[in-house]
Amino acid sequence: MPTALIRRPSSRLAEGLVTHIERRPVDLGLAFEQWQRYVDALHDTGWRTVEVPAIDECPDSVFIEDTMVVYGDLAMIARAGADERRAEAEAAEATVLEQGYRIARINEPGTLDGGDVLKIGSTIYVGQGGRTNAAGIQQLRDAFAPLGAEVRAVPVQKVLHLKSAVTALPDGTVVGYEPLVDDPAAFDAFRAVPEEAGAHVVLLDDDRLLMAASAPKSAQLFEGLGYRPVVVDISEFEKLEGCVTCLSVRLRR
């Protein structure tokens, strides 16, 4: 059974960082409900979840995906591009170690957020932009090249993270909302979707895609391609530039 790491939202969630969009008030009660439904959707589709202990003093800690990049048997612990988020990594490292992964770490001066990393087979795209720098990319390449991965840097300027702009379907096609993709030609196969949140899919299995309720037209598009969207409302996390990918770390080994 595949495992996903998750982290309960902080009671200070509403103070989370906002960079590219205007701040809107977050309904904390609704956020907790939406988080629970997100976790339920994972369970309903055959995933086991493991909770990283919550860290109340970090408002953005629910966005657990940013704390690491896992490839093969190696978990590369990130060094957050935003100082406010550095403390999130420690407990996440301990939890992934308990799951049997080897550990490596991004070290100073490198910075990297897990949300900037998109894996498609043995190709690992890394967004270089606001949160991830060249030293971080170099360290990621050094760590994963021995495992057979090719790390390719791509620009990210228009959104927070690479995976805010693009993710990939099970067949490897990269999907993105074109106005927010810096360089669609950087990817071997690119398909445009009609909504910003339509660019965010979590691969639940070979044909089911976890998606946000804010992208109904994109869900229809994917249905037309033979996939089955599983839809969750994550409006309160979207107000903080979060998406379906960043609320879990999928351990697929």
Ligand SMILES: NC(=O)NCCC[C@H](N)C(=O)O
């Ligand atoms: N991987 C992701 O898309 N993470 C979202 C992080 C949102 C959080 N408010 C941040 O600015 O770091």
